[in-house]
Amino acid sequence: MGPSVLDIIGHTPIIRLNRLNSDSAGEVWVKMEGANPTGSYKDRMALAMIRGAEARGALQPGQAVVEYTGGSTGSSLALVCALTGHPLFIVSSDAFAAEKLRTMSAFGAEIEIISSPQGITPELVPAMRARAAEIAGQSGAYPTDQFTNRDMIDGYLALGEEILEQVREPIDALVAYVGTAGCFVGTGRALRVTYPSLLRVAVEPAESAVIGGGAPGTHRIEGGGTGFIPEQLTPDTYDETFAVSTDDAFAMARLATGTEGIFAGPSTGANLVAALAIAERLGSGTRVVTLQVDTGLKYLAGDLYRS
Numbered sequence: 670m671g672p673s674v675l676d677i678i679g680h681t682p683i684i685r686l687n688r689l690n691s692d693s694a695g696e697v698w699v700k701m702e703g704a705n706p707t708g709s710y711k712d713r714m715a716l717a718m719i720r721g722a723e724a725r726g727a728l729q730p731g732q733a734v735v736e737y738t739g740g741s742t743g744s745s746l747a748l749v750c751a752l753t754g755h756p757l758f759i760v761s762s763d764a765f766a767a768e769k770l771r772t773m774s775a776f777g778a779e780i781e782i783i784s785s786p787q788g789i790t791p792e793l794v795p796a797m798r799a800r801a802a803e804i805a806g807q808s809g810a811y812p813t814d815q816f817t818n819r820d821m822i823d824g825y826l827a828l829g830e831e832i833l834e835q836v837r838e839p840i841d842a843l844v845a846y847v848g849t850a851g852c853f854v855g856t857g858r859a860l861r862v863t864y865p866s867l868l869r870v871a872v873e874p875a876e877s878a879v880i881g882g883g884a885p886g887t888h889r890i891e892g893g894g895t896g897f898i899p900e901q902l903t904p905d906t907y908d909e910t911f912a913v914s915t916d917d918a919f920a921m922a923r924l925a926t927g928t929e930g931i932f933a934g935p936s937t938g939a940n941l942v943a944a945l946a947i948a949e950r951l952g953s954g955t956r957v958v959t960l961q962v963d964t965g966l967k968y969l970a971g972d973l974y975r976s
Contacts, residue, residue, distance in 0.1 A: 675752055678705055678712045679827055683835045688928045689941070695948035695955030698836055699931060699941075700828065703964035707744045707772060710828065710962055714851055715745035717824025718813045719753055733758060733810035737797035739789070739891050740769025741963055742815055742849075747776035758810055760801045764789050765891055766934075768967045791877065791885035791896030817900050821851035828852065829859025832958055841955040842868040844911070844944040846936040846962065847880065848893040850902035857906060860958075868951075871907040872943045874915060881910035889915045892936040892962060911946065913939040919973055922965070926974075932965035935973060 681704040686697040702710035722728035733756040736746055743759045750757040757778040761770060764785040773780055783800065785793045798816070805812040815821065832840070843860055845853045850871075857869045873879070874894035876886040885896030890913070915935065922938030925931040931941075937960070944959035951957065968974060 673752060674706050675716060675749065678716050680831065681705060683832065684929075684931075686929055686945075689925065690945055690948055693949070693953055694945070695841065695951045695953060695957055697941075697944045697948050698832075698956060698958045699944075699961050700832060700958065701931075701961045702828075703933060703961050707741075707748050708964035708966060709741040709745060710825075710852055710960060711741040711745040712748065713824040713828060714815070714821040714849075715742065715749045715824075717822075718815070718818050718820045719746070719749050719755065721820030721823065722811060722813070723753070728755070728811045730754065733808060734813055735760070735801050735804045735808070735810040736813045736815060737761070737794070737801040738815065739765040740773070740967070741892060743778065743780075744769055744772040744776070746813065747773045747778040750778070751776045756810075758801075758804050758808070760797045760804070762793055762797060764793060766967050767970045772967075788887045788889050789877075789891070789894060790887045794895040795897075815849045815851070818849075818851075819901070821849065822855040822858070822901070825852045825855025826859045829856040832856070832860065833863055836956065836958065838956060840864050840867060840958055841951055842870060842947050842957045844870040844872060844940060844947050844957055844959045846872040846890070846893050846939050846960075847899065847902060848895070848936075850899035850906070852960070854901050854906045868909070868947070869907045870943060870947055871902065871910045872939050873910060873912055874918075874939070875912040876915060878910065878912040880907075881912060883912070890918050890935045890939055892934075911943040913942045917942050922973060926965060931961055933961045934963050934965060934968045936962045
């Protein structure tokens with residue numbers, strides 16, 4: 670059998686900001702994960718979770734998979750499951766971009782929606798998670814359970830290794846929005862092998878800054894801010910937190926599109942707000958790495974790019 674779409678997951682390009690940062694600030698490098706097949710870095714995670722479970726025998730040929738997701742993980746799992754022969758059940762919500770839900774359906778996933786018109790509330794993800802567990806118990810589907818899944822770390826180690834190959838000079842900081850924490854932990858772990866003093870900055874919504882000790886709340890920066898600290902984000906995996914408001918994340922996503930050509934969603938906007946601030950603080954001669962989490966094509970039906 671020849672190469673498939675699964676073989677082109679990863680190996681994404683990296684760029685340096687040229688217009689958004691000041692002369693006194695450090696360099697900001699952005700890994701362009703929107704270049705993955707479904708337009709998100711979650712393709713790496715989905716492939717690692719399915720292949721890891723298959724290798725251990727936890728996921729049998731033709732066995733169904735179930736996951737709770739705001740969309741990008743679901744889109745990525747839908748692609749991977751379609752090509753590996755696993756039916757997929759998704760529990761999601763109308764709080765997330767409609768484009769993501771449609772992508773899951775396009776790849777053949779069966780979706781159950783939990784309504785949350787006010788946005789991403791502290792109660793939403795636990796409710797989605799509980800429903801996915803029910804489906805697993807009733808149907809015998811394999812629960813990838815992204816917030817506890819350790820296979821996904823392997824999928825993101827490669828992302829860190831790619832950054833090391835692409836940025837040939839010392840890297841001073843990694844700045845990334847935290848969802849499951851798989852990307853943040855895996856990428857940071859790989860970078861720290863070469864740069865033990867790397868500053869690891871966990872980005873979260875200002876309205877639900879629980880990692881930094883704040884109260885859970887409602888926000889609209891998809892992909893994180895779930896109202897609880899992810900299991901894999903232990904104190905030894907990050908050095909500090911940075912809170913970004915929904916308004917600032919949206920504004921930066923729009924600004925980055927027009928000034929740097931980085932077309933992305935609000936979590937990328939949050940990454941850029943935080944990365945630019947850290948680069949300013951560290952000063953000229955330093956390098957900060959962050960991520961374009963996904964493509965802006967996933968957000969055209971919502972408010973982000975509505976004129």
